[in-house]
Amino acid sequence: MADRVRTRYAPSPTGHLHIGGARTALFSYLWAKKHGGDFIVRIEDTDVERNVADAEEKQMAGLAWLGIQWDESVDVGGPHAPYRSMDRTEIYEEYLQRLLTSEQAYPCYCTSEELEQDREKQMAAGQAPRYIGRCRDLTEEERAARVAEGRQASIRFRVPGGRTIVVEDFVRGNVSFETDGLGDFIIARPDGRPTYNFAVTIDDALMEITDVVRGEEHISNTPRQILLYEAIGWEAPRFAHAPLILNPDGKKMSKRDESIIQFIDQYRDLGYLPEAINNFIVLLGWAPSGEKAEEEIFSLAELIDIFSLDRISKAPAVFDTGKLKWMNNHYIKEASLERITELAIPHLVKAGRITESLSESERAWVTRLVGLYQEQLDHVAQIVDLTAFFFREEVVHSAEATTVLAEEQVPIVLAAFVEQVARHEGELDPEEVKKLLKAVQKETGYKGKQLFMPVRAAVTGETHGPDLRESISLLGKEQVTSRLNTFLGN
RNA sequence: GGCCCGUUGGUGAAGCGGUCAACACACCAGCCUUUCACGCUGGCAUUCAGGGGUUCGAAUCCCCUACGGGUCACCA
Numbered sequence: 389m390a391d392r393v394r395t396r397y398a399p400s401p402t403g404h405l406h407i408g409g410a411r412t413a414l415f416s417y418l419w420a421k422k423h424g425g426d427f428i429v430r431i432e433d434t435d436v437e438r439n440v441a442d443a444e445e446k447q448m449a450g451l452a453w454l455g456i457q458w459d460e461s462v463d464v465g466g467p468h469a470p471y472r473s474m475d476r477t478e479i480y481e482e483y484l485q486r487l488l489t490s491e492q493a494y495p496c497y498c499t500s501e502e503l504e505q506d507r508e509k510q511m512a513a514g515q516a517p518r519y520i521g522r523c524r525d526l527t528e529e530e531r532a533a534r535v536a537e538g539r540q541a542s543i544r545f546r547v548p549g550g551r552t553i554v555v556e557d558f559v560r561g562n563v564s565f566e567t568d569g570l571g572d573f574i575i576a577r578p579d580g581r582p583t584y585n586f587a588v589t590i591d592d593a594l595m596e597i598t599d600v601v602r603g604e605e606h607i608s609n610t611p612r613q614i615l616l617y618e619a620i621g622w623e624a625p626r627f628a629h630a631p632l633i634l635n636p637d638g639k640k641m642s643k644r645d646e647s648i649i650q651f652i653d654q655y656r657d658l659g660y661l662p663e664a665i666n667n668f669i670v671l672l673g674w675a676p677s678g679e680k681a682e683e684e685i686f687s688l689a690e691l692i693d694i695f696s697l698d699r700i701s702k703a704p705a706v707f708d709t710g711k712l713k714w715m716n717n718h719y720i721k722e723a724s725l726e727r728i729t730e731l732a733i734p735h736l737v738k739a740g741r742i743t744e745s746l747s748e749s750e751r752a753w754v755t756r757l758v759g760l761y762q763e764q765l766d767h768v769a770q771i772v773d774l775t776a777f778f779f780r781e782e783v784v785h786s787a788e789a790t791t792v793l794a795e796e797q798v799p800i801v802l803a804a805f806v807e808q809v810a811r812h813e814g815e816l817d818p819e820e821v822k823k824l825l826k827a828v829q830k831e832t833g834y835k836g837k838q839l840f841m842p843v844r845a846a847v848t849g850e851t852h853g854p855d856l857r858e859s860i861s862l863l864g865k866e867q868v869t870s871r872l873n874t875f876l877g878n
Numbered sequence: 879g880g881c882c883c884g885u886u887g888g889u890g891a892a893g894c895g896g897u898c899a900a901c902a903c904a905c906c907a908g909c910c911u912u913u914c915a916c917g918c919u920g921g922c923a924u925u926c927a928g929g930g931g932u933u934c935g936a937a938u939c940c941c942c943u944a945c946g947g948g949u950c951a952c953c954a
């Protein structure tokens with residue numbers, strides 16, 4: 389086996405990049421990079437019926453967005469091309485023939501109906517459903533007879549009986565399986581296309597993958613693959629099976645599950661940051677050790693340094709949406725205002741708040757607007773609702789605002805403020821607003837909440853909100869004046 | 879049903895024979911602040927699914943039970 393660590397992420401092109409897939413890819417990537425090795429993305433498209441047209445691009449785009457860079461794949465090529473299973477059929481064919489010739493595999497003529505019946509019988513009898521071996525020891529004549537009947541042959545691997553296969557797993561330690569519980573499994577369909585277990589074994593071996601990282605659902609496939617490696621005379625790679633990811637209810641995440649956003653591009657579209665997603669996802673079933681155990685904010689570079697497969701947990705990981713929000717907010721606060729603004733603009737455009745092409749001053753205005761909310765955003769899309777009052781034609785007063793505005797000093801304070809604003813020349817920058825408010829205070833004698841709350845309530849319609857001076861400044865002289873006058877009935 | 883695996887607070891999670899059982903999210907209280915948000919400070923498991931054992935000593939090792947999960951496809 390090559391010394392250089394090589395890992396791979398091998399999705400089937402059936403949909404967008406999923407949380408679970410992203411985690412598997414991340415783990416694989418981190419492990420390879422930690423050892424200065426290679427990370428490969430291979431497309432496992434042997435189930436042609438299920439393949440979805442642009443799923444391959446979607447998967448790769450998702451990885452690219454996360455910053456998970458591959459060294460070899462369908463787009464950049466590499467020394468072990470091609471990287472798409474269905475482009476490798478002649479390779480599988482070669483090994484299939486080899487197994488057939490050595491009688492380690494044999495043609496099976498059973499129909500789906502027959503197999504289904506077998507299964508039902510076994511289930512009814514309380515037995516484990518597995519292939520009963522009807523075609524296992526057919527003579528040449530018997531085979532010829534089935535072919536003459538017009539039956540099609542799939543190819544089964546002849547599982548040796550009475551053996552114990554030990555899977556050496558980074559996370560689970562040694563897990564053993566009895567071959568007697570396996571049953572001969574199909575490695576190629578009647579049309580010659582390999583099944584997953586066969587293709588994955590051939591591909592991993594030929595691509596010199598040293599460490600296979602994948603989800604727990606694959607662990608029971610592993611003994612089959614080990615048997616295949618053995619039959620062909622290859623050394624098996626090391627394995628690491630990551631635990632399942634459960635939804636917040638502690639149930640297995642299903643594709644239809646609506647309690648949780650499952651696809652990476654959905655997070656991207658909502659304004660989650662890739663570094664937050666990576667950081668959150670890596671903690672799904674993995675935890676750092678030693679002094680790093682008390683930390684949980686990690687950059688990709690840092691993760692490459694501290695990640696280790698044997699720190700992956702055996703217990704399922706629960707997707708904690710509250711934690712994700714907190715983490716994304718953390719990264720949003722850390723990001724530059726320019727970057728967050730850039731992400732916010734499309735949302736504001738889509739909501740009809742601003743136009744697509746912004747003049748320099750408009751852009752500066754939007755930047756300040758976003759800056760007002762940057763620290764409280766869980767995800768950037770929230771900017772639309774948060775900034776609603778800036779764009780409304782008429783101020784809508786909340787119940788609390790109405791209460792505040794009923795106080796007796798309100799008309800006096802507001803009238804004084806309108807007057808101050810009207811008398812002011814030039815732009816209303818925050819410092820100016822501060823001075824005007826101060827002047828109102830001197831003039832009317834009202835200060836603190838009695839002064840600020842009426843102004844806030846009348847201008848924004850809310851009793852809560854971001855910095856008042858900046859808000860008023862952003863609203864501009866005209867808007868503030870008209871809103872105030874409307875309220876005062878002028 | 880067979881075979882594999884898991885089970886620490888409201889939640890995520892560290893812990894690998896001797897700790898007052900980390901840390902974080904959430905929550906509560908206080909501070910900061912014109913409000914909200916942010917931030918800061920403090921509080922929050924006498925107990926590690928339950929029951930047996932091993933040991934001077936167990937969340938940590940062994941066994942049983944319960945619960946949860948994976949898998950037994952011509953899907954990956």
